[in-house]
Amino acid sequence: DVQMTQSLSYLAASPGESVSISCKASKSISNYLAWYQQRPGEAYKLLIYSGSTLQSGTPSRFSGSGSGTDFTLTIRSLEPEDFGLYYCQQYYERPLTFGSGTKLEIK
């Protein structure tokens, strides 16, 4: 199975700051990577797929980059609603696998 590693399990930042969340695959997955956000009491939300393509409705302050094994989700100018859990997921091969998540909290 492809192991997805999010090295930072926790990240604290202030509104208005920019943050980057990293995700590393155990083998090359091309750009078959998605990013999700989970906020308390809400359903998971797809933010980005194909490594860098914004899902309809995802604010432009979100961006994704990377290919192969190393990927980054960047959020510019954090808004209060951006705080929550973020996961990466590979769909290069089955079984589909997720990172362990990065919790973004307000500093």
Added chain:
Amino acid sequence: QVKLLQSGAELVKPGASVKLSCKTSGLTFSTTYMSWLKQVPGPSIEWIGWIYAGNGGTNYNQKFKGKATLTVDKSSSTAYMDLSSLTSEDAAVYFCARYNNYFDYWGQGVMVTVSS
């Protein structure tokens, strides 16, 4: 507007089975792939499998073969997952989601507790 509405929390005894439901609206169910996922505290998400509503074809994560059975009812646009022979390791929050290689719409999740 796409909605996936999952059934309520379940408390089940060890060794028993449980059937979870996911009623969809706002999508063309007959051409949809529906997936189920498991989240345990950690937090960690595992993909269980998907089912193509058009013909009932399935694909399972090897880890969940024999544990989960996915079905659909096209007449009600509802996806189901049966979990059998439950143990404490099956206690988790289970999500349904529309599968498109990634998961673009999710249900709200349902907590399954396994306890005597």
